[in-house]
Amino acid sequence: METAAAPRVQALADAGVPHLPAQYIQPPDLRAGPSPSLAAPLSVPVVDLSDAAAATTDAVGRACAEWGAFHVFNHGAPPGLLDAMRAAGLAFFRAPMAEKLRFGCDPARGAAAEGYGSRMLANDDSVLDWRDYFDHHTLPESRRDPARWPDFVPGYRDTVVKYSDSMKVLAQRLLCIISESLKLPPSYLQEAVGEAYQNITVSYYSPCPQPDLALGLQSHSDFGAITLLIQDDVGGLEVFKDGMWIPVHPVPDAILVILSDQTEIITNGRYKSAVHRAVVNADRARLSVATFYDPPKSQKICTAPQLVSKDHPQKYRDVVYGDYVSSWYSKGPEGKRNIDALLMEQ
Ligand SMILES: O=C(O)CCC(=O)C(=O)O
Numbered sequence: 140m141e142t143a144a145a146p147r148v149q150a151l152a153d154a155g156v157p158h159l160p161a162q163y164i165q166p167p168d169l170r171a172g173p174s175p176s177l178a179a180p181l182s183v184p185v186v187d188l189s190d191a192a193a194a195t196t197d198a199v200g201r202a203c204a205e206w207g208a209f210h211v212f213n214h215g216a217p218p219g220l221l222d223a224m225r226a227a228g229l230a231f232f233r234a235p236m237a238e239k240l241r242f243g244c245d246p247a248r249g250a251a252a253e254g255y256g257s258r259m260l261a262n263d264d265s266v267l268d269w270r271d272y273f274d275h276h277t278l279p280e281s282r283r284d285p286a287r288w289p290d291f292v293p294g295y296r297d298t299v300v301k302y303s304d305s306m307k308v309l310a311q312r313l314l315c316i317i318s319e320s321l322k323l324p325p326s327y328l329q330e331a332v333g334e335a336y337q338n339i340t341v342s343y344y345s346p347c348p349q350p351d352l353a354l355g356l357q358s359h360s361d362f363g364a365i366t367l368l369i370q371d372d373v374g375g376l377e378v379f380k381d382g383m384w385i386p387v388h389p390v391p392d393a394i395l396v397i398l399s400d401q402t403e404i405i406t407n408g409r410y411k412s413a414v415h416r417a418v419v420n421a422d423r424a425r426l427s428v429a430t431f432y433d434p435p436k437s438q439k440i441c442t443a444p445q446l447v448s449k450d451h452p453q454k455y456r457d458v459v460y461g462d463y464v465s466s467w468y469s470k471g472p473e474g475k476r477n478i479d480a481l482l483m484e485q
Pocket residue numbers: 340342356361368370375376415416417426427429
């Protein structure tokens with residue numbers, strides 16, 4: 140929950156604090172440490188979506204099973220729209236603080252309130268992320284109120300609406316391909332998820348005085364169904380794979396697909412939600428835009444019976460999505476501990 144006492148990270152960075160304030164210091168075992176970027180042996184898979192062939196479906200299936208994250212090209216979203224969304228987000232964060240604060244999160248609305256904020260979790264004792272964000276509620280359309288979004292960046296509201304619509308189409312197409320890759324009917328995942336609840340979060344990571352001690356965003360898996368992420372050219376996103384943090388290098392026209400926890404539950408763990416985090420640096424601010432495609436809070440999430448067998452017993456208990464989200468916000472992410480809490484005795 141946003142609290143009046145939580146300073147915006149950007150205000151600390153702009154004030155030139157020489158040392159990282161204590162609240163942002165990660166315990167030694169969670170720190171990013173020296174970057175492995177150049178030495179990293181692997182990078183996330185890349186899938187070209189221009190082709191409707193079976194090979195594309197297979198490539199998506201492999202990427203989902205092995206990584207839970209992959210870049211897509213020829214995804215149908217106009218490149219100009221990705222750039223416009225990045226530019227709108229950047230213009231917001233570069234505006235004077237007084238303007239930004241007119242669109243601050245309302246603490247009374249609890250965790251995940253729409254608007255400009257810095258603190259994601261309700262508990263006061265957690266280490267803070269070196270990040271500010273602007274969260275937009277974009278779907279269903281009944282939740283979408285552009286009057287709550289910045290009015291001082293020309294074209295901002297229109298860009299967010301266009302971006303939201305475009306990411307909805309892409310997420311639904313990907314859910315079809317992912318369903319088909321599991322030999323499920325194309326509409327399976329979309330029906331299991333229910334009506335799309337979409338949030339768009341622009342994250343802004345200010346330069347950090349002691350980047351080795353902090354994280355921009357702590358290790359987590361996303362809690363909904365599927366996330367579509369774009370970033371600028373700075374770099375800092377990492378995906379955890381085979382015991383290593385693998386950097387996701389920026390690719391301007393690509394969109395990163397990240398599977399989230401409900402997809403792992405529905406697919407009986409055949410497909411994994413990707414654990415990821417954002418590291419920060421001392422020199423350059425970084426911007427990313429994450430579009431979350433999630434179930435309604437009332438949706439019961441159940442494992443697909445077609446994916447349960449003697450060899451693949453049901454892995455996770457059914458869960459009402461709203462209960463899952465409440466627990467995530469009260470306990471904090473810490474990698475995959477929230478989905479692990481649903482593991483059945485096997
Ligand atoms: O900034 C990034 O690259 C990651 C953002 C993210 O993981 C999130 O908002 O859930």
